[in-house]
Amino acid sequence: MTIIEKYADRFLAHYSNYPQGQYVNLLLVRQVESEAIFRTEGSGEPLSKEFVHAGLDGDEIIQRVVISKRKQTAVERRTGRELLRAHGLLFEKDGKSGTCALNRNNPCERCMDCMIYGYAAGGGGAQKSRVVTDDAFSLHPATTITGSKQFNALFDNSTMRDPETGKPSHSIGTDEYVKPETVFLDIETLKDVTANEFRYILGNILRSSRYGAITARIGKVKNLLAGVIFSNCEIFSNLELTQAAYDHLRNGDDENGSTEPDFPLRTQKLVEAILEVSLELGGRVASHIVRLTPEEVVALVGEIITLYQDEAAVRRVLEETTKMYGPQG
Numbered sequence: 001m002t003i004i005e006k007y008a009d010r011f012l013a014h015y016s017n018y019p020q021g022q023y024v025n026l027l028l029v030r031q032v033e034s035e036a037i038f039r040t041e042g043s044g045e046p047l048s049k050e051f052v053h054a055g056l057d058g059d060e061i062i063q064r065v066v067i068s069k070r071k072q073t074a075v076e077r078r079t080g081r082e083l084l085r086a087h088g089l090l091f092e093k094d095g096k097s098g099t100c101a102l103n104r105n106n107p108c109e110r111c112m113d114c115m116i117y118g119y120a121a122g123g124g125g126a127q128k129s130r131v132v133t134d135d136a137f138s139l140h141p142a143t144t145i146t147g148s149k150q151f152n153a154l155f156d157n158s159t160m161r162d163p164e165t166g167k168p169s170h171s172i173g174t175d176e177y178v179k180p181e182t183v184f185l186d187i188e189t190l191k192d193v194t195a196n197e198f199r200y201i202l203g204n205i206l207r208s209s210r211y212g213a214i215t216a217r218i219g220k221v222k223n224l225l226a227g228v229i230f231s232n233c234e235i236f237s238n239l240e241l242t243q244a245a246y247d248h249l250r251n252g253d254d255e256n257g258s259t260e261p262d263f264p265l266r267t268q269k270l271v272e273a274i275l276e277v278s279l280e281l282g283g284r285v286a287s288h289i290v291r292l293t294p295e296e297v298v299a300l301v302g303e304i305i306t307l308y309q310d311e312a313a314v315r316r317v318l319e320e321t322t323k324m325y326g327p328q329g
Helices: 069-086 112-117 195-207 238-249 267-282 294-308 311-324
Strands: 023-032 049-053 061-067 136-138 146-152 172-178 183-191 221-231
Touching (some): 023 195, 023 267, 049 238, 069 112, 069 183, 069 311, 112 311, 136 238, 183 195, 195 294, 221 267, 221 294, 238 267, 294 311
Antiparallel strands (some): 061 136, 136 183, 146 172
């Protein structure tokens, strides 16, 4: 019996328009594996940051780097749409609107992407996203995990001067970046999903690997599933989880008087901290809670990896789920 089969009662048997109160909370560690830039504006803008309490205990205020909610799910959504497109499972709403595409106001309203991540058609219907997330916060203070580098754009002669006019280039500036092995904590909450929808969503997360700006050269991120919690309402927030983990991983004062967690930090140590603090935080949630054991989490990830290594099996999952939403013609 697979892990998903073992917990089959935590998933819907069929898609429903009506809320059923079945929540699957994925506790994620997003580990930066190269330099990365997370910002909301264009080139040259600083990283997205917020001043918040360092932990749940004490009054210390620190500035944390933030990955905005849309910057996370947008990547994973595109990963899923790429898969649907490869299998011919993005559709036209009618004969004149063209194939379902993001930012074109022409959702087909019946592909897995539309039905899971939501859509809003101008003058038409709407589907609320069943993947709920929020801003992800860095575990460590921004001062610990960020740096800056100067960039320039060279001409064909490998200099900053135009080989024909001799005029200097003005394409020079400085970018602030997040250092490799920085970790962000995130919870993605899935509402009223079927088992196959769950396989699709978790597959999108595990298969997404580039986040932030300039992803052709930087922004490599590894998503680790630290835990899975089933509930009948939303649980604690990303910020609460981050602050609780920070408290748990604090060191005694070093020679500089710092008590922050080690950087870089082994992800296994962080995962263990997340599992421990989530027990305490979960005790404050007004909901019946069921958790996967660490061994079950590992087995679940293995099941998803095995599924996506079998192209025929993936196609069956996608086609079966798509048919569930109704006629596609």
